[in-house]
Amino acid sequence: MIAGQRKAHKYIWIGIAVVLPLLMFLAIKDLDFTSARTSDASGELPVSFSLSGQSLKIQVDTPLKSTASLVYEMYTDGSRGNILGQLEGRGSYEFLISPGTKGIYIMDAIKKEELFKIEF
Amino acid sequence: MGLDYKWVFWNTHKKAYDRLIVSGMVIYLVLFFTISFLTNPEIIAETVIIRAFGSLAIIMLHIILAIGPLTRLNTKFLPVLYNRRHLGVSMFLAALIHGIFAIIHFHALGNVNPIYSLFTSNMDYGSLTNFPFQVLGFFALLILFVMASTSHDFFLHNLSAKTWKRLHMMVYLAYALVILHVFLGAFQQETSVFTTATLFLGWLTLVSLHLVAAFKESKVDRFVAEKNTEGWHKVCPPEEIEESRAKIFTVKGERVAIFKYDGKLSAIHNVCKHQGGPLGEGKIVDGCVTCPWHGYQYLPHNGQSPPPFTEKVKTYALKIEKGMVYINPKAFPEGTAIPPISSS
Numbered sequence: 289m290i291a292g293q294r295k296a297h298k299y300i301w302i303g304i305a306v307v308l309p310l311l312m313f314l315a316i317k318d319l320d321f322t323s324a325r326t327s328d329a330s331g332e333l334p335v336s337f338s339l340s341g342q343s344l345k346i347q348v349d350t351p352l353k354s355t356a357s358l359v360y361e362m363y364t365d366g367s368r369g370n371i372l373g374q375l376e377g378r379g380s381y382e383f384l385i386s387p388g389t390k391g392i393y394i395m396d397a398i399k400k401e402e403l404f405k406i407e408f
Numbered sequence: 409m410g411l412d413y414k415w416v417f418w419n420t421h422k423k424a425y426d427r428l429i430v431s432g433m434v435i436y437l438v439l440f441f442t443i444s445f446l447t448n449p450e451i452i453a454e455t456v457i458i459r460a461f462g463s464l465a466i467i468m469l470h471i472i473l474a475i476g477p478l479t480r481l482n483t484k485f486l487p488v489l490y491n492r493r494h495l496g497v498s499m500f501l502a503a504l505i506h507g508i509f510a511i512i513h514f515h516a517l518g519n520v521n522p523i524y525s526l527f528t529s530n531m532d533y534g535s536l537t538n539f540p541f542q543v544l545g546f547f548a549l550l551i552l553f554v555m556a557s558t559s560h561d562f563f564l565h566n567l568s569a570k571t572w573k574r575l576h577m578m579v580y581l582a583y584a585l586v587i588l589h590v591f592l593g594a595f596q597q598e599t600s601v602f603t604t605a606t607l608f609l610g611w612l613t614l615v616s617l618h619l620v621a622a623f624k625e626s627k628v629d630r631f632v633a634e635k636n637t638e639g640w641h642k643v644c645p646p647e648e649i650e651e652s653r654a655k656i657f658t659v660k661g662e663r664v665a666i667f668k669y670d671g672k673l674s675a676i677h678n679v680c681k682h683q684g685g686p687l688g689e690g691k692i693v694d695g696c697v698t699c700p701w702h703g704y705q706y707l708p709h710n711g712q713s714p715p716p717f718t719e720k721v722k723t724y725a726l727k728i729e730k731g732m733v734y735i736n737p738k739a740f741p742e743g744t745a746i747p748p749i750s751s752s
């Protein structure tokens with residue numbers, strides 16, 4: 289390397305040393321490291337949800353019977369839309385839904401059956 | 409560059425390291441799959457594929473980023489550098505498999521174009537913890553793609569070494585994007601002290617290695633030599649240079665390699681025309697200065713690669729005064745022949 293490149297490398301790494309930990313910290317500062325996936329509250333419904341703005345929180349209290357459960361958006365006409373993600377077991381999940389979504393479907397991905405239909 | 413050297417040294421190393429890379433990757437993937445299915449029999453294959461290849465890619469990225477400073481701190485690591493590019497291309501392939509499966513799994517089941525869906529399924533670009541982390545992964549993958557596809561020497565020659573180097577410094581941006589991809593993605597969904605701490609330690613290791621190497625190097629760059637009345641720089645007594653080896657010396661912030669061979673001394677610019685390898689850390693093989701990185705060769709008295717190759721580096725004039733080697737800080741144009749001086 290020539291001297292200029294060595295200098296560029298040095299400044300890039302000083303940048304990574306300063307900026308990245310800051311962003312890492314901001315990303316995890318609100319996470320709860322103690323109670324993740326340990327909630328034992330067994331309600332009657334296997335899932336409960338709460339909606340705030342475009343953020344949908346789903347709480348899975350008792351393990352789902354299906355091995356792979358996918359969450360889909362429900363369009364205003366009631367048809368199945370974008371896939372939001374997957375529920376894998378007990379715990380809380382957070383998904384971002386598109387504006388105008390009427391509800392969600394939770395599907396068994398393997399048996400291709402509808403497990404739940406939740407309208408907001 | 410010398411054909412013989414390339415053939416004998418570089419190819420055997422290359423194959424051995426390639427085998428090491430492939431077997432390392434296979435062992436990691438097999439272990440990951442086995443442990444995942446044993447600990448969580450309900451997990452679906454796609455999830456395991458996404459996780460196995462994603463984590464493999466980020467581990468490989470850390471190794472790749474550590475190689476540079478490690479070779480500058482200890483020349484024992486030099487052999488690994490030969491294959492850094494292959495490691496890079498393999499890492500890209502692992503990341504590509506991860507990205508493709510993630511897109512299929514999370515975006516291909518809807519009724520919009522999966523790439524469009526990747527950018528629009530989460531539009532919370534103003535948020536930090538809800539940021540669409542997959543977009544970060546996408547851009548990192550794009551950078552890795554450009555790097556992997558231009559990694560061949562064909563592009564190095566056609567893009568000029570400077571542009572190529574600049575392009576490949578984008579890997580640092582890719583690293584930052586990948587770290588944020590994981591911190592804003594996987595860590596938000598599944599909080600784990602172990603994985604968070606691991607990536608943090610990875611960052612700490614890389615930053616320390618790079619900064620220690622960089623400060624060590626800038627100390628060398630800042631070195632100012634004693635000068636004689638004509639402005640030539642005082643180097644060292646000739647006995648201090650080992651036979652067939654060089655002393656690396658800094659003149660005006662640039663490094664020069666002063667080689668001793670067959671009772672003679674010659675000085676050339678320390679930077680290899682291939683990828684900027686430190687010529688002064690190489691040795692003389694068959695009468696040619698041989699770059700320690702990939703074996704390009706140069707004649708010590710004129711800085712030219714032996715025919716049919718055409719690479720040329722700058723040369724410098726030397727003289728001996730009162731038992732000391734002196735160097736003229738003014739470089740001669742690349743490939744200028746300078747008669748070697750006697751080392752005694």
Ligand code: HEM
Nearest residue numbers: 458459462463465466503507510542545546548549586594
């Ligand atoms: C188009 C590009 C990409 C997409 C769509 C993508 C998508 C994803 C998704 C959806 C997850 C969460 C998976 C889960 O929670 O199970 C994830 C995690 C992860 N990604 Fe990516 N990614 C991309 C590129 C990359 C690249 C280039 C790297 C590294 C070189 C990378 C490394 C990781 C790692 C280490 C994780 C966390 C561990 C894991 O769950 O696999 N990703 N990615």
Ligand code: FES
Nearest residue numbers: 680682683685699
């Ligand atoms: S041979 Fe590749 S840098 Fe010198």
